[in-house]
Amino acid sequence: MTTAIDLYTWPTPNGHKIHIALEEMGLPYNIHAVDIGAGDQFQPAFLKISPNNKIPAMVDPDGPDGQPIALMESGAMLIYLAEKTGQLLSSDPYQRAITLQWLMFQMGGVGPMLGQTHHFRAYAPEQYPYAIKRYTDETTRLYQVLDKRLGEVAYLAGDYSIADIATWPWLRYWDRQGQDMNAHPNLKRWFEAIGERPAVEKGLQVLVERSRKQPFTPQERDILFGAKQLDRRS
Structure with missing residues (x-):
């Protein structure tokens, strides 16, 4: 029997x-909620697992050679889980390289840039027109790159893979990013197909009751974006 991963x-x-990947791969897991608005990410026990105080992080009691392993960084976790299960990351050197290429595109481009777009359009305490335009335009460019790629293949690496799992959640709120999904028909086709996968639907239900429905309070904003990022680490 597979030992449950602590997520x-x-x-x-x-x-x-990671919720989606674990569901797709059929791995059991235990959920430990880390309320980032309340500052749970700065707790000493969590910092031992995730030194960069970011979620997600995980502990696999049944790691390499049967030894426990703690991991942070969602991209590293996806690769680890794919290799652990032999799923969603091809063992063929060419196909593996293509998959990792698009995974890194998400990690280095889609995530950071769309994150900044969200921040300056919705979370920044003041409106900064230069920042809003700069990141919204870069988000549009990234959507165009994805749309072009998905006009050539069904999924980012050809077959459904961890590259798709990494990218898809970042596009769920395309309207908040100042984007029109209808302007990117290939991307829209891909986005809707993935959204209909049972494992994706189930993964999105993890902690759904804790999903943000209200604006950040001043205290939460300070914890997430302000001086407390440094204060809590000192």
Whole structure:
């Protein structure tokens, strides 16, 4: 019997990546909610697992050679889980490289840039027109890259893979990013197909009751974006 993975998470795009992957791969897991608005990510016990105080993070009691392993960084976790199960990451060197290429595109481009777009359009305490335009335009460019790629293949690496799982949650709120999904028909086709997968639907239910429905309070904003990011680490 497979030992359950302990997953430390919150219902964010990066958290949903791992929820979806675990569901797709059929791995058992225990959820440990890390309320990032309340500052749970700065607790000493969590920092031992995730030194960068970010979710998601996980502990697999049945790691390499049967030894426990703690991991942070969602991209590293996706690769680890794919290799552990032999799923969603091809063993063929060419196909593996293509998959990792698009995974890194998400990690280095889609996640950081769309995250900044969300921040300056919705969370920044003041409106900064230059920042809003700069990141919204870059988000549009990334959508165009994805749309072009998905006009050539069904999924980012050809077959459904961890690259798709990594990217999809970041596009759920395309309207908040100043985007029109109808302007990217290939991307829209891909987005809707993935959204209909049972494992994706189930993964999105993890901690759904804790999903943000109200604006950040001043205290939460300070914890997430302000001086407390440094104060809590000192």
